[in-house]
Amino acid sequence: MMVQRRPAVVYDVARLAGVSHQTVSRVLNDHPSVSQTTRQRVLDAVRQLGYRPNAMARGLAGRRSRIVGVVSFDTLLYGPAATLLGVERAARTAGYGVSIATVERIDRPAVMSATGALAEQSVAGVVVIAPQTAATAALRNMPAGMPAVAVEADTGGAIPTISVNQIAGARMAVEHLLRLGHRTVWHLSGPRDWLETRGRIDGWRAALVAAGSPVPPLMTGDWSARSGHEAGMRLAARGDVTAVFAGNDQMALGMMSAFHERGIRVPDDVSIVGFDDIPEAAYLSPPLTTVRQDFDEVGRRCMAALLRLIEADRLEGPARSAADPVVAPSLVVRHSTAAPAR
Numbered sequence: 001m002m003v004q005r006r007p008a009v010v011y012d013v014a015r016l017a018g019v020s021h022q023t024v025s026r027v028l029n030d031h032p033s034v035s036q037t038t039r040q041r042v043l044d045a046v047r048q049l050g051y052r053p054n055a056m057a058r059g060l061a062g063r064r065s066r067i068v069g070v071v072s073f074d075t076l077l078y079g080p081a082a083t084l085l086g087v088e089r090a091a092r093t094a095g096y097g098v099s100i101a102t103v104e105r106i107d108r109p110a111v112m113s114a115t116g117a118l119a120e121q122s123v124a125g126v127v128v129i130a131p132q133t134a135a136t137a138a139l140r141n142m143p144a145g146m147p148a149v150a151v152e153a154d155t156g157g158a159i160p161t162i163s164v165n166q167i168a169g170a171r172m173a174v175e176h177l178l179r180l181g182h183r184t185v186w187h188l189s190g191p192r193d194w195l196e197t198r199g200r201i202d203g204w205r206a207a208l209v210a211a212g213s214p215v216p217p218l219m220t221g222d223w224s225a226r227s228g229h230e231a232g233m234r235l236a237a238r239g240d241v242t243a244v245f246a247g248n249d250q251m252a253l254g255m256m257s258a259f260h261e262r263g264i265r266v267p268d269d270v271s272i273v274g275f276d277d278i279p280e281a282a283y284l285s286p287p288l289t290t291v292r293q294d295f296d297e298v299g300r301r302c303m304a305a306l307l308r309l310i311e312a313d314r315l316e317g318p319a320r321s322a323a324d325p326v327v328a329p330s331l332v333v334r335h336s337t338a339a340p341a342r
Contacts, residue, residue, distance in 0.1 A: 017045040025145050067097045068306060069118030069126040073106045077223060078250070078278050079196070079293070080129050083151055086299025087127050094303055099123055106130050111138035119146060125306045127151065133193050147309035149302050152195055160305045162298055162325050166196050169291040169329035170203025173245045173273040176289070176331055178211050181339045182243035182271065188219045188231045188255065190247040200247055200275065221251045228254025235270075236262040242270055242340040249274035249281050249290055256284065256336070267338035277332055287334035297327050 014024045019038060026034050027042040034042075045051075068091050072084050088098045099121055101114035111128060118126055125147035130139060139155040142148050150161045177185045187204045190197040201218065208215050219234070221227030228251030235241045236259055246252035252274035256266050264270055266286060274281065277292035305325070 012049055013042065013045045013051050016049060017042045065097075065122055065124065066095060067099050067121065067123050068303075069115070069121070069123040070098055070100045071111060071114045071118070071126060071128045071130070072100060072102050073104075073129065073132070078276055079248070079295075080131065082276075082293075082295040083129050083298055086295040086297070087129075087151075087302050088299070089296060090299040090303035093300075094307060096124065096303075106132045106135040106138075108135075108138040108141070111135055112141075112143075115143060115146065115148075119143065125149070125310050127302050127306060128153065131194050131196050133195065147306060147312075149306045149309070151298060151302060154195060160309070160325060162301045162305060162327070164196075164293045164298060164327045164329055166199025166329075167203035167206065169275060169293070169331075170200040170245065171207040172329065172331040173275065173291050174204050174207035175211075176333065177243040177245065177271055177273060177337060178207070178213060180243075180271065180337060183340075184208060184213045184216055185243045185245050186216045186219065186235060186241055187245045188221050188228060188247055188251055190221060190223050190251075192220060197247060204245055221247065223248050223250060225250045225254035225257070227251055229258045231255060232258025233262070235259075236264055243272075243337075244270060245273050245275075247275055249276045249278040249288060252288055252290070252336075253280075253284060256288075267336050268341060271337040271340075273337060281332075282334065284336070286336050289334045289337040290332050292330045292332050294327055294329070301325065301327065 014020055017024065019042060023034060023038065024042055027039050070084060070087055072080055084100070091098050099118060101117055103110040103114050111130065115126055127149050128139060129151045131152040133154065136154045139150050139153050140158040142159055148159045150159055152163045153161050155161050174185045185204070185208065187201065189201050205215055219231050221231055228246060231251070232255035235244065244255060246255055252272050256272060259266055259270055266272055272288070274288050274290035277290045281288040281290050
């Protein structure tokens with residue numbers, strides 16, 4: 001059986017030559033700041049390993065513009081779209097423009113392709129909005145020399161990650177309903193391959209267990225109002241449901257519509273809490289109680305973390321420690337929740 005050898009990468013050359021990957025990039029691009037001795041050592045390592053720099057590496061080592069790249073997925077969903085807007089606002093405040101690469105799916109080939117396209121533009125760094133588990137492999141193997149920050153992602157510590165505390169947000173929602181006197185709270189989650197979904201499920205379950213409340217069977221949706229409507233129809237047929245925590249506001253909206261069709265009043269018969277605080281939440285009938293995510297703060301912390309990495313890359317030094325990477329959510333109480341009917 002023939003074993004195919006992995007092609008050498010910048011880090012391999014840097015390790016063999018005993019220099020940083022930034023120094024390797026400078027040598028490959030004939031940067032004048034590298035000493036002749038170091039240059040020769042790097043070139044010897046390149047020849048020994050048979051390393052061939054690709055277009056991405058050339059783009060990374062070239063002169064970067066005041067543009068940051070953003071890799072995003074499915075911007076029709078409120079959360080990713082609002083996160084993208086928050087990053088764009090923060091970049092503009094910092095004096096940077098934004099180049100956006102949208103991918104149809106968040107997996108390793110798509111993320112690497114989008115990152116490569118941004119590197120060709122000599123962007124200063126990249127923010128990857130990657131809330132799905134399929135992005136994990138890509139984020140743990142980002143291109144050498146590319147300052148990068150992820151949002152709502154599992155990077156295994158490979159790159160900095162900024163996220164909203166999903167568990168805390170879910171606990172706020174459930175604890176609010178329990179304080180109103182509800183015996184338990186049902187949960188309609190988002191898709192299971194989303195990291196945000198997992199955090200909200202964990203928070204929902206933890207709040208119920210801590211209160212000694214029964215944990216109902218978990219229901220799963222797809223973030224759409226349609227899936228919320230379908231779940232609402234199933235819950236309406238039970239007759240014993242008094243409180244529901246929906247994984248996002250769109251599913252809560254669909255559920256409220258289903259209850260209305262079945263003659264179930266919100267909040268008189270069933271209380272509902274959503275998640276996200278979409279702009280329309282305050283104008284639903286009744287106005288929706290929900291968990292607000294501060295997407296502008298997420299954008300600010302992303303940009304601050306990225307600028308620290310860009311500065312460290314430019315100076316060839318360690319990045320300064322980042323501010324708290326976890327953004328706290330808040331509960332917005334409106335009129336879709338009330339004490340259970342006696």
